[in-house]
Amino acid sequence: MSKSLADQFLKLGLADKKQVQKDKNEKRKNDKVNRKNRVETDDGESKQAVEQARLAKVAKDRQLNLERQQKAQEKSLVAQVKQIIETTRIHLDDGDVKFNFADRFDNKIKSIYVSAQIQVDLARGKLAIATFENRFFVVPQAVAAKIMERSTTSILFLADPQAAQPDDDDPYKDYVIPDDLMW
Structure with a gap:
C-alpha cells in the first residue's frame, strides 16, 4: 500500500x-x-x-x-x-305535405313531410326545424331560442315573421306570396 x-x-x-x-x-x-x-x-x-x-x-x-x-x-x-x-319535438308520424326549406349552413334545399297545420306554423315562424345527428326535428319557436343559446348550428330553419311583412316602399306590397305556396 x-x-x-x-x-x-x-x-x-x-x-x-x-x-x-x-x-x-x-x-x-x-x-x-x-x-x-x-x-x-x-x-x-x-x-x-x-x-x-x-x-x-x-x-x-x-x-x-x-x-x-x-x-x-x-x-x-x-x-x-x-x-x-x-x-x-313535434312528432311527424302522419306528415303528407312536403315542406321545403333552405339549410342555413350548406345552402341546399332540403325537405321534410309534415301535416298541413305544421306547415302553416313553420311558415309563420311559430315552429322551427332543428337537426341532431343528421336528423330533422320540428320544435316550437321558444324551444328553438333555447337551443340557439346552446348551439347555433342545431337550428336549420326558423321563419322570421317580420320578413313576411312587406315594406311600405315596396311596389309589390299588394302582391303577397301565399304561405302555402308549394315549390
Whole structure:
C-alpha cells in the first residue's frame, strides 16, 4: 500500500505532525469553501432552471385543464341540445305535405313531410326545424331560442315573421306570396 505524501514526509523527518495536521485542516477548509461557493453558484443557476421548468409545467397544465373543461362544456351543451330536442319535438308520424326549406349552413334545399297545420306554423315562424345527428326535428319557436343559446348550428330553419311583412316602399306590397305556396 502506498502511503500518503504527508506520511512519507513524516517518516523521512522532513515534516512534523503539527505541520501535517495544519495542512490537513487548511485543505479541508479550502475544500469546504470551494464546495459552498460552487453549490451556491450551481444552486443559483439550477434554481432558475427549476423555476422556469416549474412555470412551464404550470402553464402547460393550465392550458390542458382549460382544453378539458372546454371539451366537457361542449359535450354538456350537446347533451342538453339532444335532451331538449327529444323531449319537445313535434312528432311527424302522419306528415303528407312536403315542406321545403333552405339549410342555413350548406345552402341546399332540403325537405321534410309534415301535416298541413305544421306547415302553416313553420311558415309563420311559430315552429322551427332543428337537426341532431343528421336528423330533422320540428320544435316550437321558444324551444328553438333555447337551443340557439346552446348551439347555433342545431337550428336549420326558423321563419322570421317580420320578413313576411312587406315594406311600405315596396311596389309589390299588394302582391303577397301565399304561405302555402308549394315549390
